[in-house]
Amino acid sequence: MVFRDPTLNLAHTIEALLPEYRILADLYLEKTPEDQGFPFHTDFDSIGFMEHPEEMLTVWIPLTPVKEAGSGQLSIVMEEGAVRLSLIREANQLHSLVRIADPSVPEHPPFQITQQEYDYMEKGKVTPALDAGDALLFCNAFFHKSEDVYHGKRAAYIMRLVPKDAKFSKTRLLALRKLGQNLAVVEELLKTHYPEAL
Numbered sequence: 001m002v003f004r005d006p007t008l009n010l011a012h013t014i015e016a017l018l019p020e021y022r023i024l025a026d027l028y029l030e031k032t033p034e035d036q037g038f039p040f041h042t043d044f045d046s047i048g049f050m051e052h053p054e055e056m057l058t059v060w061i062p063l064t065p066v067k068e069a070g071s072g073q074l075s076i077v078m079e080e081g082a083v084r085l086s087l088i089r090e091a092n093q094l095h096s097l098v099r100i101a102d103p104s105v106p107e108h109p110p111f112q113i114t115q116q117e118y119d120y121m122e123k124g125k126v127t128p129a130l131d132a133g134d135a136l137l138f139c140n141a142f143f144h145k146s147e148d149v150y151h152g153k154r155a156a157y158i159m160r161l162v163p164k165d166a167k168f169s170k171t172r173l174l175a176l177r178k179l180g181q182n183l184a185v186v187e188e189l190l191k192t193h194y195p196e197a198l
């Protein structure tokens with residue numbers, strides 16, 4: 001976890017800018033022309049640790065400039081219609097996590113984005129031009145996607161922030177552990193909040 005390196009001052013910077021949040025996890029991502037990337041999505045699946053995963057913030061820091069088509073910019077959708085849709089997706093995903101912990105819960109049809117919804121997001125998306133080292137901060141209820149990379153490689157460093165008083169969900173943590181997702185963070189949260197479940 002790079003953010004724990006004191007020489008980078010990341011935790012300090014977040015504390016100064018967003019005193020009500022703390023860094024929970026981070027990751028490094030690369031994208032090349034061969035990577036299709038995900039279409040519009042939210043990140044609830046692997047990081048649904050909390051009762052309200054939409055409270056999580058993502059800090060997306062490109063390590064290469066992303067200023068024009070082909071550079072692998074990040075597009076986000078802030079339209080209310082898309083935010084409401086992402087909350088339906090969140091409820092759907094959390095329901096499936098409950099099923100992992102308790103298979104007696106009946107299956108619900110999986111969440112799907114229609115072509116009209118996809119077109120709506122494509123029309124409403126915002127694609128900021130960023131320099132290497134800039135930071136794009138966005139709420140986890142925003143659908144987002146990575147744009148194409150035409151040549152070379154785009155690299156990005158990503159941090160997940162949670163409110164300091166965030167409530168973590170035992171059911172969801174246990175389900176994520178069963179799925180083997182984000183094990184280091186999941187184990188740490190279980191140990192802190194639900195030691196009896198280990």
Ligand SMILES: [Fe+2]
Nearest residue numbers: 041042043144
């Ligand atoms: Fe994402």
